[in-house]
Amino acid sequence: MNEIVTLISAALLVIGSLFALVASVGLVRLPDLYTRMHAASKAGTMGACLMLIALAIHAADFGTMSRALAGVVFFLLTAPVSSHLLAKASYAVGYRLHSSSVMDDMAPKDQAK
Amino acid sequence: MSLLLVNVLLALVWTAVSGSFSFLNFAFGFVLAIFALSLIREQVGSVGYFSRARRVLSLFLLFIYELVLSAWRVATTVLSPRMDIKPGIIAYPLKVDRDFEITILANLITLTPGTLSIDVSDDRRILYVHAMDASDPEATKRDIAEGFERKIMEAFR
Amino acid sequence: MSADIILDYAVTLALATLCLAFFVTIYRIIKGPTLPDRILGLDMLVAIAIGFIAVIGIKTGFTLYVDVAIALGLVGFLATVAFARFVLSRGKTEDDLLSEAREAAAAARREAKAASRAENRERQHSTRSGQ
Incomplete structure (x- = not known):
């Protein structure tokens, strides 16, 4: 039983760190701010949450486990809010989409301003 | 919402009675409380x-x-x-x-x-x-x- | 016993991967053409740092690290929110316009090069087929 828990947390650690790596590679490779935001807000959140869950199931006592899970919930709640705010602010200021974008439903409103 | 409170209270009572406050025991108590509430769901209106x-x-x-x-x-x-x-x-x-x-x-x-x-x-x-x-x-x-x-x-x- | 050895290897592997991710993100922060790109990079760094803390927490067995991770998440969230407000109030700077123009020029050049290459290929093809 104990060994299985250890193995699961080891697997979660490796998978989580790989997701973090993928997120940062995406941050470098993707063409514009908004697509980069996809990588950071999904793969990055996923990576950090998986590693916190690994910590939660590795520590067997109630206090640590509940705090780690609270951290996961907290991170899941705040990550979309912060990326949403950043996207909204930078769109309102006028950072444009990359030239490979195919459509922009928000644009007419901006031109009318 | 108050039924959720009752559920948590029942789980706490279970941990107190069984005498060990660990995460697994609390989760087990929670499941037991859900079972108890589902038995009396017609009476307390918890459908x-x-x-x-x-x-x-x-x-x-x-x-x-x-x-x-x-x-x-x-x-x-x-x-x-x-x-x-x-x-x-x-x-x-x-x-x-x-x-x-x-x-x-x-x-x-x-x-x-x-x-x-x-x-x-x-x-x-x-x-x-x-x-x-x-x-x-x-x-x-x-x-x-x-x-x-x-x-x-x-x-x- | 063997499970513990596997966990040791996993911890080392995770630390190495996280280090790599950290440096790749820092490359984006240094290079990132605009301010929001850099803010996004900092946000990502917070996520990676939380990962580091979790790995170290498993490695050393100190449960106090969980509190550090939660506090770091809070601070990172507030910092990103504050930066977003700052971007909104500051607007675009000349620097941004400059780098954007440079990028657009580079894209146009790339496009033109690709188009001329395609044209060349077309011409060669037509002459060959004409012969």
Whole structure:
């Protein structure tokens, strides 16, 4: 039983760190701010949450486990809010989409301003 | 909501009676309390509590599934040697109208495959969504409407 | 016993991967053409740092690290929110316009080069088929 828990947390650690790596590679490779935001807000959140869950199931006592899970919930709640705010602010200021974008439903409103 | 409180209280009573306050014992007590409440659901009127709990749970499971899927989708997109993506911003007409529901929908959209919520129009009717693959906007809108929005309306109405 | 050894290897592997992710993100922060790109990079760094803390927490067995991770998440969230407000109030600077123009020029050049290459290929093809 104990060994299985250890193995699961080891697997979660490796998978989580790989997701973090993928997120940062995406941050470098993707063409514009908004697509980069996809990588950071999904793969990055996923990576950090998986590693916190690994910590939660590795520590067997109630206090640590509940705090780690609270951290996961907290991170899941705040990550979309912060990326949403950043996207909204930078769109309102006028950072444009990359030239490979195919459509922009928000644009007419901006031109009318 | 008060039934949830009763549920937690019953679980705490179970941990107190059985004398060990560990996480597993608390979870077991919670399951026992759910069982006890489901036995007397006709008497205390907790039928709605159970169906709502089931719907919230199914929303939660859908969310976890979509989060894993979206992280995987981002990973394959990023690691493919030739990235041909067609990003774009889609205007999504909202059916939910309460602030709370719009917040949950926007958060869920951000954490699901290929979409990122950017802005809500001032009259709260349109959600602007940035999609990684905007070659077929109608399909994306249909996915959101039939997936999360329907589940949210089921769970919180 | 063998499970513990596997966990040791996993911890080392995770630390190495996280280090790599950290440096790749720092490359984006240094290079990132605009301010929001850099803010996004900092947000990502917070996520990676939380990962580091979780790995170290498993490695050393100190449970106090969980509190550090939660506090770091809070601070990172507030910092990103504050930065977003700052971007909104500051607007675009000349620097941004300059780098955007440079990028657009580079894209146009790339496009023109691709078009001329395609044209060349077309011409060669037509002459060959003409012969």
